[in-house]
Amino acid sequence: MLANIVLRTVLKSSAGILRESGAVCSVLSAKPWTSNSALLGARVGCAAGSFAVLPPVRHYARAAKKRREGSESQLSDLPPTMLKMDYAAVPLAQTTDDIVKRLLSLELANHSEKLRLKTEQLIAKVQRDKNDRNSVEVRVAILTVKIRNFREHLQKHQKDKANKRRMLMAIDRRKKLLKNLRLVNYDAFETVCKQLGITYTFPPEYYRRATRRWLAKKAFCIKVFNEVQKQKKEERLMMKKSLASTDTGSH
Template identity: 75%
Template structure:
């Protein structure tokens, strides 16, 4: 019984709202189906004379377009497209073939891995000790340099590639160790390798620890303790010297007597 009474009251109120909305629509001379949707959609400017004007909603403008980044200089830019691939460079017949076959054998239609392999060979030829040198420190540094620059070009386009970023950092650490050992063993060779490969060697910081308040307070406390200990040791040394002088004077007096 109570549920029926509740349903009746709800229906009566909804019917009253619909009558008011239809009356408002007729007064504004707007179609009822459009006016009802406008009433329930949000605040709009009223057209009835003597009523207050509701401000229009704020427009949501589009975001500012991101500036396009300039292209990263590739290490393969100095390789001309007419150059033959590494496998066909030593073949004399490849130079005398027609243009179509030469184009197929050139770098114009070569893959990125083939171009990268040719760049590695060029860097190796700059620093290797002799023609058969393939395992010296200089050759390893050249191979790592070509690999690191390839990773840098890739990450400039795909900056969210975490796997290749990790591989690049591992290669950078490996090259740092090799250059550090080469600098200690042969400084002239180290300078020549850095000059030929255009590598800027920077010294690593002495300490990698992050500075915090706790660490700074602990450091200051350790310095105070160290100074206090040094002061106590200096006082002990002074006392020992004084005692030694007093014993020496006493012995000298006893010998004189």
């Protein structure tokens, strides 16, 4: 008896679904402006005895991603008509025709040539004399050009970890040079910061708490370092003695 009741309910529900699907099929067939894909889906649904499922809509026209506007490049003040650094002192390059001048100008120069010219311009602002190429001021100028170039590169390529590490190392070296220059010659330090547009921030005070554990660890590290230096010194003495003995034996 229970099985008969369950069978009747299943038949009634299936008959109701078939009636609803037939009504949907008749409505779709009555609309001639319906798309072919929709009619095909409706026919497949009617044949299967179920509701018609429309094909998924594919969003091909997506909005373009907005590019982040970076800061102005340090090379933007270089005019494209300026000659390259290798040809600026050649008098023949000044009197040649326009086509050759364009080939020798910065308009067709690569990025490295423009960086060289920018480096020379910053060096000329802070160098002590014309032959100065190794002073603290010149090294600060060279590091400044590198740091700004890395910064512009990282604004476009944010996941470039290697160049980010190089930029941080260059910043640390420049901080050390500026710190020493500030202690030795404050006037030169102020001139370099003003000419190169550097904002010097003072290093933070030593705020680490000197606990007993940290003091013991530091003393142990110093002791290990001294022992290693003693061993290296003894090894160098042994090497010198062995070399001296071999030289006397050969003679």
